[in-house]
Structures are given as structure tokens and as C-alpha cells.
Amino acid sequence: xxxxxxxxxxxxxxxxxxxxxxxxxxxxxxxxxxxxxxxxxxxxxxxxxxxxxxxxxxxxxxxxxxxxxxxxxxxxxxxxxxxxxxxxxxxxxxxxxxxxxxxxxxxxxxxxxxxxxxxxxxxxxxxxxxxxxxxxxxxxxxxxxxxxxxxxxxxxxxxxxxxxxxxxxxxxxxxxxxxxxxxxxxxxxxxxxxxxxxxxxxxxxxxxxxxxxxxxxxxxxxxxxxxxxxxxxxxxxxxxxxxxxxxxxxxxxxxxxxxxxxxxxxxxxxxxxxxxxxxxxxxxxxxxxxxxxxxxxxxxxxxxxxxxxxxxxxxxxxxxxxxxxxxxxxxxxxxxxxxxxxxxxxxxxx
Amino acid sequence: xxxxxxxxxxxxxxxxxxxxxxxxxxxxxxxxxxxxxxxxxxxxxxxxxxxxxxxxxxxxxxxxxxxxxxxxxxxxxxxxxxxxxxxxxxxxxxxxxxxxxxxxxxxxxxxxxxxxxxxxxxxxxxxxxxxxxxxxxxxxxxxxxxxxxxxxxxxxxxxxxxxxxxxxxxxxxxxxxxxxxxxxxxxxxxxxxxxxxxxxxxxxxxxxxxxxxxxxxxxxxxxxxxxxxxxxxxxxxxxxxxxxxxxxxxxxxxxxxxxxxxxxxxxxxxxxxxxxxxxxxxxxxxxxxxxxxxxxxxxxxxxxxxxxxxxxxxxxxxxxxxxxxxxxxxxxxxxxxxxxxxxxxxxxxxxxxxxxxxxxxxxxxxxxxxxxxxxxxxxxxxxxxxxxxxxxxxxxxxxxxxxxxxxxxxxxxxxxxxxxxxxxxxxxxxxxxxxxxxxxxxxxxxxxxxxxxxxxxxxxxxxxxxxxxxxxxxxxxxxxxxxxxxxxxxxxxxxxxxxxxxxxxxxxxxxxxxxxxxxxxxxxxxxxxxxxxxxxxxxxxxxxxxxxxxxxxxxxxxxxxxxxxxxxxxxxxxxxxxxxxxxxxxxxxxxxxxxxxxxxxxxx
Numbered sequence: 001x002x003x004x005x006x007x008x009x010x011x012x013x014x015x016x017x018x019x020x021x022x023x024x025x026x027x028x029x030x031x032x033x034x035x036x037x038x039x040x041x042x043x044x045x046x047x048x049x050x051x052x053x054x055x056x057x058x059x060x061x062x063x064x065x066x067x068x069x070x071x072x073x074x075x076x077x078x079x080x081x082x083x084x085x086x087x088x089x090x091x092x093x094x095x096x097x098x099x100x101x102x103x104x105x106x107x108x109x110x111x112x113x114x115x116x117x118x119x120x121x122x123x124x125x126x127x128x129x130x131x132x133x134x135x136x137x138x139x140x141x142x143x144x145x146x147x148x149x150x151x152x153x154x155x156x157x158x159x160x161x162x163x164x165x166x167x168x169x170x171x172x173x174x175x176x177x178x179x180x181x182x183x184x185x186x187x188x189x190x191x192x193x194x195x196x197x198x199x200x201x202x203x204x205x206x207x208x209x210x211x212x213x214x215x216x217x218x219x220x221x222x223x224x225x226x227x228x229x230x231x232x233x234x235x236x237x238x239x240x241x242x243x244x245x246x247x248x249x250x251x252x253x254x255x256x257x258x259x260x261x262x263x264x265x266x267x268x269x270x271x272x273x274x275x276x277x278x279x280x281x282x283x284x285x286x287x288x289x290x291x292x293x294x295x296x297x298x299x300x301x302x303x304x305x306x307x308x309x310x311x312x313x314x315x316x317x318x319x320x321x322x323x324x325x326x327x328x329x330x331x332x333x334x335x336x337x338x339x340x341x342x343x344x345x346x347x348x349x350x
Numbered sequence: 351x352x353x354x355x356x357x358x359x360x361x362x363x364x365x366x367x368x369x370x371x372x373x374x375x376x377x378x379x380x381x382x383x384x385x386x387x388x389x390x391x392x393x394x395x396x397x398x399x400x401x402x403x404x405x406x407x408x409x410x411x412x413x414x415x416x417x418x419x420x421x422x423x424x425x426x427x428x429x430x431x432x433x434x435x436x437x438x439x440x441x442x443x444x445x446x447x448x449x450x451x452x453x454x455x456x457x458x459x460x461x462x463x464x465x466x467x468x469x470x471x472x473x474x475x476x477x478x479x480x481x482x483x484x485x486x487x488x489x490x491x492x493x494x495x496x497x498x499x500x501x502x503x504x505x506x507x508x509x510x511x512x513x514x515x516x517x518x519x520x521x522x523x524x525x526x527x528x529x530x531x532x533x534x535x536x537x538x539x540x541x542x543x544x545x546x547x548x549x550x551x552x553x554x555x556x557x558x559x560x561x562x563x564x565x566x567x568x569x570x571x572x573x574x575x576x577x578x579x580x581x582x583x584x585x586x587x588x589x590x591x592x593x594x595x596x597x598x599x600x601x602x603x604x605x606x607x608x609x610x611x612x613x614x615x616x617x618x619x620x621x622x623x624x625x626x627x628x629x630x631x632x633x634x635x636x637x638x639x640x641x642x643x644x645x646x647x648x649x650x651x652x653x654x655x656x657x658x659x660x661x662x663x664x665x666x667x668x669x670x671x672x673x674x675x676x677x678x679x680x681x682x683x684x685x686x687x688x689x690x691x692x693x694x695x696x697x698x699x700x701x702x703x704x705x706x707x708x709x710x711x712x713x714x715x716x717x718x719x720x721x722x723x724x725x726x727x728x729x730x731x732x733x734x735x736x737x738x739x740x741x742x743x744x745x746x747x748x749x750x751x752x753x754x755x756x757x758x759x760x761x762x763x764x765x766x767x768x769x770x771x772x773x774x775x776x777x778x779x780x781x782x783x784x785x786x787x788x789x790x791x792x793x794x795x796x797x798x799x800x801x802x803x804x805x806x807x808x809x810x811x812x813x814x815x816x817x818x819x820x821x822x823x824x825x826x827x828x829x830x831x832x833x834x835x836x837x838x839x840x841x842x843x844x845x846x847x848x849x850x851x852x853x854x855x856x857x858x859x860x861x862x863x864x865x866x867x868x869x870x871x872x873x874x875x876x877x878x879x880x881x882x883x884x885x886x887x888x889x890x891x892x893x894x895x896x897x898x899x900x901x902x903x904x905x906x907x908x909x910x911x912x913x914x915x916x917x918x919x920x921x922x923x924x925x926x927x928x929x930x931x932x933x934x935x936x937x938x939x940x941x942x943x944x945x946x947x948x949x950x951x952x953x954x
Contacts, residue, residue, distance in 0.1 A: 003677050003689060007776040009762030010682040010703075011363045011520060012711040017720055017769040075717060117718030229723065277722040282734055326737070333754040334358070334591060334731045335604040340752055 021076035038207030042091020054082030146207035219271025239295025384657030393419025463631035490617030509612035516588030519681030539621030644706035725764035
């Protein structure tokens with residue numbers, strides 16, 4: 001009688017990492033759809049290109065590291081990194097910008113640290129920040145103009161812009177982002193004049209408001225399906241709101257709150273990027289601090305820094321703080337009067 | 351309605367309880383042999399009091415309790431003791447342990463029983479002794495000696511007596527069926543326990559997925575004042591710490607016991623056993639065990655004699671051997687797989703699952719932890735399982751302990767939800783085991799170090815004393831040397847020399863006297879004796895003095911040699927001189943001794 005020997009528990013909830021990642025991918029679709037509707041084919045092409053690159057780069061490193069390739073790729077995490085970069089990069093970014101971003105994300109930020117679970121920094125944001133610093137113009141000012149404001153390139157035209165890197169005609173299709181415009185114009189003009197700029201449209205920020213709303217909807221789906229906990233997005237957005245109300249209520253001086261929430265990468269960042277569990281804080285309290293930190297840094301750089309948006313920097317800076325946060329925010333264990341904060345001391349271990 | 355609290359986390363695995371609740375409790379019958387491990391409880395194993403060949407009656411004591419945590423073991427039926435030997439016992443490692451093997455005679459003849467229906471008029475200690483002497487332990491899981499828990503904690507008052515009928519683990523229905531069918535006896539047991547502990551409140555906690563058991567108990571409690579608390583179904587609400595929190599809002603303190611917060615928790619099956627022991631004088635001889643799993647044609651609950659081999663039970667529940675893939679003792683969340691069906695049912699065996707292929711989880715290969723925190727969400731102890739895993743895997747045990755590793759109750763909720771299918775509980779068991787081993791080794795090495803240090807200190811002390819003596823002698827010798835150098839004629843050695851010479855002369859004189867005629871000798875009889883005796887004595891003294899001197903000089907020489915000092919040669923000469931002196935003294939002494947002996951012969 002050959003009886004199976006197995007450690008308890010003998011029952012398991014069937015929800016694997018690969019399925020979780022698949023859900024993340026599915027729930028970014030509303031945002032991608034909105035991006036495609038309002039900014040053309042660029043993001044969709046970038047997403048596919050980045051996913052393909054990410055999987056290729058991951059497979060190549062796994063081969064070099066002599067690790068199983070198929071089973072690791074099946075966890076879908078490389079695809080998610082590629083996807084997030086594709087969503088975050090400017091729609092008309094040339095192929096080599098996205099290639100550099102994706103390869104540095106997968107190879108440097110993820111695999112060189114030991115692969116999934118071992119990376120201290122959010123890989124997608126490492127790639128993004130690298131591209132942002134290396135190619136500031138391509139990354140900030142050249143965002144595709146919202147539909148209806150400029151002649152929108154068709155699918156083949158977009159392919160032509162992204163792949164051969166024929167950036168000569170790009171100015172015809174691009175425009176500075178609302179966050180960028182407001183930040184720069186408000187120094188010389190009044191709020192009413194600034195928002196007269198076509199990029200703001202009739203609502204908060206033409207196109208952007210819908211993209212952010214779509215990511216918000218997808219993100220609420222993540223929370224609802226318990227794929228992420230509410231702590232990071234809520235504290236991130238709450239911190240952003242708090243900062244805006246505390247420091248920048250005058251729209252003639254500062255970017256208004258509505259723009260902070262519904263322009264730029266806010267919702268994508270709050271629900272899909274900052275919540276990367278590997279590089280985020282662990283406990284509930286830690287997540288609240290981590291999210292709030294991102295919100296505060298995001299506001300500071302957007303307001304007083306030289307970049308119009310700052311999600312990547314905010315996330316990376318808080319990634320640095322994660323081990324520290326984790327040491328000081330363990331939950332109070334049942335039966336203990338208070339949580340055991342700080343590092344283990346030798347005497348205690350005895 | 352009882353006020354309830356919620357505990358952190360928890361999971362909702364598929365209950366799979368209906369399979370074993372459709373039929374009433376069955377009798378498992380008498381197997382060919384009963385294998386009774388001497389340790390079926392927490393505490394020291396029982397000490398056997400029977401010999402192979404002994405005939406015993408049902409209820410006879412087979413092994414005595416040892417120590418305050420011990421419980422005795424009784425014969426579940428009448429028969430003959432076949433042997434006492436090491437056999438496989440229910441343990442994850444397939445451990446062998448001492449067991450008494452009893453061959454039933456089929457008569458099931460009882461020994462004399464002593465019901466204690468008037469327990470309320472007895473001393474509490476008498477009733478407690480009864481509970482202990484009849485081998486009652488906690489039947490819920492750990493097998494903690496019941497009498498120890500029922501002893502009033504002295505300084506603290508017991509506010510709440512909790513009866514655990516939650517039975518939160520999937521598949522297991524032993525307590526459910528027991529409450530349905532024997533509710534009255536459970537309540538009697540609860541009343542006995544309440545009489546022993548005098549709590550303000552006695553409450554039975556049951557999960558809301560057991561409506562029949564709840565109804566039966568509600569009938570049984572009547573107006574006895576015992577509360578029935580129906581709690582939401584959530585694993586692991588039946589964990590002692592969790593149930594106490596659900597029912598009282600209190601937490602058992604770290605490193606403490608429930609009594610520290612005025613709570614005592616007992617399993618409902620234990621209550622029944624207490625009632626049988628006190629009211630009927632019956633020792634713990636059998637228990638209700640759930641037999642379930644798709645490899646069985648008749649899954650049900652069985653009343654099983656302790657020591658019944660699992661194989662007998664499986665046959666009784668009509669096992670299809672071709673379908674058997676895994677044999678689990680306990681539930682699917684915390685139970686362990688058995689390597690053989692020859693192990694016996696013990697006091698803590700609440701369930702045996704004979705699983706068919708595909709019935710239970712076949713975990714996919716472990717993937718990296720993505721720190722998703724699902725484990726922390728479900729942890730009923732509010733630990734950080736992913737951090738514990740990280741530290742356990744990298745063997746940073748001090749950090750794991752810092753994050754309260756030892757508070758883990760190994761309920762398996764974390765592993766249950768882990769999307770990377772990491773066997774987290776196994777990592778914690780490993781870390782706990784390693785830490786315990788390290789502590790034992792640490793203790794051993796501490797003791798060894800203390801022993802070594804004590805020995806080292808003793809050796810050093812002895813060495814120092816020796817040195818001190820040596821130094822004193824050396825100083826004395828140096829002083830003597832100095833005196834000798836000042837007045838060479840009056841030096842001690844020359845005095846000795848002269849004395850030795852004088853002695854030799856005296857000895858010679860004595861010899862002469864002895865050679866004189868016998869008559870003269872007889873008249874002068876006392877003379878040689880009186881002169882001979884001090885003669886010998888002084889010679890012996892001189893010899894000793896010379897020897898001591900030589901030793902001193904030799905020691906000084908060794909010291910001088912090792913220190914490479916200038917006076918080495920001088921000392922060498924001094925030693926040679928002293929050696930000669932000793933030799934001379936020796937010769938003189940020997941001669942004197944021989945002569946005095948001769949003289950004595952003459953006189954006789």
C-alpha cells in the first residue's frame with residue numbers, strides 16, 4: 001500500500017499567482033480601452049510590444065540562470081510588468097525607449113535581484129524612471145494629443161512612428177500633458193486662462209479624466225476581488241488629497257486637486273503600480289504608511305519638483321523605505337499587549 | 351443572544367461534513383488485538399503495571415500515571431496481555447513507541463466500577479482524583495490531562511467555563527454526532543466541571559453549521575443555566591484561543607494559559623468522558639472517531655475502543671483499497687498522513703480520512719513568495735506569515751522568533767490561501783524544531799563551558815598554590831644561602847654536616863659498647879637503648895632535613911634553568927653537594943638503624 005505522504009494542510013484554495021496576475025491584466029483593460037479611445041493606437045501597440053519584450057527578456061535571463069523557463073513564465077508576472085510599462089509610457093514613445101525601459105525593468109530590477117519575489121524595487125517603475133531620466137523630452141512633452149485636438153495618426157501611421165523611430169513628424173500628433181501645462185502656465189497666468197488650453201477640454205482634463213476613471217474602476221475591481229487590499233490606494237489618494245488641501249487650494253497658484261486625482265498616472269499608480277506586493281510594505285499599518293508616503297512625495301514632486309508627474313520616483317523612494325517600515329509596523333499578535341517593533345535583539349532571542 | 355466577538359482572519363474551506371453525518375454513531379466492534387500506546391496525552395508516559403500473560407478485565411488499570419501531568423491507561427475490554435513492546439504509533443514521523451498489546455477474550459467483562467453519583471457531597475480533590483485515575487484527557491486534539499485543567503487555579507477565579515463544540519475543521523463530525531446523540535451526558539459533564547470550577551458562566555460554543563446538535567443541546571440544557579452560543583462557521587473558530595476570544599472577547603496572554611484570563615476550555619467529548627467517569631465509574635476506554643473519505647463505502651462516526659488498529663476501522667467502514675490514495679489522521683487542515691494502517695486509535699484520534707485520488711489537494715510546485723499578504727489576511731493569530739517564512743527559510747531564527755513564531759498554532763490557514771502554494775506551516779514547524787534543538791544544544795554547551803571553566807579555575811588555583819609554596823621555599827633557601835655566604839662556617843649545612851659526623855661517631859661508640867661482654871652489657875642495658883634511641887631519631891631528622899634541603903635546591907635549580915639565570919652553575923654545585931650530604935646522612939641513618947636492630951636482637 002503506497003500511501004501519499006504530505007504535509008498539512010491537505011486542502012487548498014485554488015487561486016494561484018498566475019491567476020492573480022491574469023486578473024490584474026484583465027482589470028487594466030478598461031484603462032487601456034480608454035487610452036486607445038482618447039489617445040490613439042499608441043498605448044495598445046506599446047502594451048503588446050512591451051509584453052513581448054518582457055517575456056523575451058525574462059526567458060533569456062532564466063536561460064542564462066539555468067532556471068525552468070516555461071513554469072516561471074506561466075506566473076504571468078513578466079507580462080504584467082510589460083503591460084504596466086506599456087500603459088505608462090507615452091503612446092508614441094519610440095520602440096527603443098520602451099525597449100530600454102522593459103529590459104532594464106526585467107533584467108536589472110527583477111532578475112538580477114533573484115527574480116520574482118526578491119526584487120526590492122518595483123521593476124516597471126525602475127524601467128520607467130530610467131527612461132524618464134534618459135529621454136526627458138520623449139517621456140514628458142511628447143504625449144499623444146487627445147482625440148479631436150490634433151490630426152490623429154491611424155494604426156499603420158502609429159506603427160510607423162513607434163517602430164522605425166521616425167520622430168520627425170511626431171510634433172503634429174503630440175501635446176504636453178495637462179499636469180505639465182498647468183504647472184508651467186500657472187506661474188504666469190490665472191487659472192481661468194490656463195484651463196482655456198485645449199488639453200483641459202470641458203471637464204477636468206480631456207481624455208485623461210476618462211482614462212483615470214477607467215483605471216479607478218478596474219482598481220476597485222481588484223479590491224473587490226481581494227487581489228489587492230484597500231490600504232495602499234486609499235492612503236495614497238488620501239495623502240494626495242490632504243496635501244492638495246493643505247498646501248495648494250488656490251488654483252491660481254497650484255494645480256487643483258481634481259487635476260491631481262484625474263490627470264497623469266494617479267489611478268493607474270494607486271491601484272496597479274503602488275500595490276505591487278513584492279516591493280510594498282507588508283502589514284496593514286505598513287501599507288497605510290507606504291501608500292501615504294507615495295501620495296505625499298507624488299504631490300511634492302508634482303508641485304515643487306521639475307517633473308510634471310512623479311509616480312515612478314514616489315514609488316521607488318518608498319520602496320527604499322519598505323524594510324524600515326516593515327520593521328516598525330508588525331501587527332499586534334493575539335495574546336500580546338503590543339506589537340514587537342524594531343529589530344530582533346540578541347538578548348530577546350534567548 | 352450571547353454577545354460574540356470575531357477573530358482576525360480565518361478561512362472557509364469546503365466543509366465536507368455531510369458524508370459522515372447521515373448515519374448514527376456505529377459500534378466499531380472488537381478487533382483481534384488492541385495496541386495501547388503508553389503515551390496518548392501531553393505529559394510523561396504511563397508506567398506499565400502488567401506482565402505479558404496477565405489476564406485483565408475491562409476497565410482494569412494497565413499502566414500508572416507518572417508525574418503531575420501523567421494519566422493512567424486502562425484495559426478497553428477484558429482479555430490477556432500479549433506483550434509490551436515498541437510499535438508504530440500515530441505520529442507524523444512514523445515513530446515507534448512503547449505499547450501494551452491486549453488480546454480480547456470476547457467476553458467484554460467489566461471490572462468493579464464505583465459510580466460517584468453523589469459527587470456534590472464529596473471533596474473536590476476526590477472528584478479530581480477520580481478524573482485523573484480514570485485516564486481522562488482532552489479529546490479535542492492535544493490530549494491535555496483534564497484533571498490538571500479542572501484544578502482551580504488558586505489565586506485566580508474562573509469566570510467562564512467554555513465547552514468547545516465548534517468543530518471547525520472540514521470532514522470531522524465526531525463532536526457534532528456526539529452532541530446530537532449524547533447531549534444529556536455532555537450537559538451532565540459540563541455540570542460536573544462547573545461544580546469543580548465554580549465559574550460565573552458556562553457556555554457551549556457551536557458553529558452554526560450544526561443545527562441538529564444545537565437543537566439537541568438546547569433540549570438538554572433546560573434551565574441548568576448553561577448557555578449555548580451559536581457562532582459563525584469559520585476555520586479555525588474551534589482553536590482554543592480563537593473560541594475563547596469569540597465567546598468572551600478576551601485573549602489568552604502570550605506564554606500564558608486560558609486560566610490567566612479566568613477561562614477554562616474543555617471539549618464536549620471530554621465533558622462526556624468526565625460524566626461517564628464520575629457518574630458511572632467508567633475509565634476512558636473508547637471515543638467517537640469520524641471515518642470518512644471517498645475510499646470508504648460507509649463513512650460514519652464510530653464508537654471505537656482505544657487501541658483499535660486503523661485497519662480494523664477501515665474494514666468496518668468498507669474500504670476500497672484500490673481507491674485509497676492518502677490516509678490522514680485528523681482533519682484536512684491540521685491532520686497528518688499515516689504511513690501504515692496498523693497504527694491504533696488513541697485518545698486524541700478524532701478523525702481518519704481515507705482519501706481517494708483527487709479528493710484532496712495535490713499541491714503544485716512551490717513558487718516564489720510574492721509577499722501578497724494573503725496569509726497575513728487569514729492568520730488567526732495576527733502574525734506575518736510571509737515574513738516568518740522568509741526568516742525560516744534563510745534560517746534567521748532570531749528574527750522569526752522576534753515576529754512571534756512560537757505563537758503560530760499551525761492551523762494551516764496561511765498555506766491554504768497561499769497563491770504560490772508554499773507549504774508555510776512546514777517551514778514554521780522546521781523553524782520551531784530547529785530553535786528547540788538549538789536551545790537544547792545551547793544549554794548543553796553552556797553546561798559544558800561551565801564545567802570546563804570550573805575545572806580550569808581549580809587547576810589555576812592549585813597551580814598558584816604550588817607556586818606560592820615553591821616561592822616560600824625558594825625564599826627560605828635564598829636566605830640560608832645568603833647567611834652561608836656571610837659566615838660560611840656557621841651555615842646551616844655545615845652544622846648539619848657536623849651533626850651527621852657527631853652522629854656517626856656516636857654510632858661508632860655505641861657499636862663499641864655493644865661489642866663489650868654480655869655481663870657488662872646487661873648491667874649497662876638501658877644505656878645503649880637510651881643513647882641508641884635519640885641517635886636514630888636525630889639521624890632520621892637529619893636525613894629528612896637534608897632531603898628537604900636537596901629538594902629546595904633542586905627546585906631552585908629548575909627555576910634557574912628555565913629562567914636561564916647566571917647562578918645556575920652555583921646552584922648545580924649546591925645540588926650536587928646536597929645530594930652527597932643526603933647520601934651520607936642516609937648511610938649513617940641506615941647503619942644506625944641496622945645496629946639498633948642488631949642490638950635489639952642481642953637483648954632478646
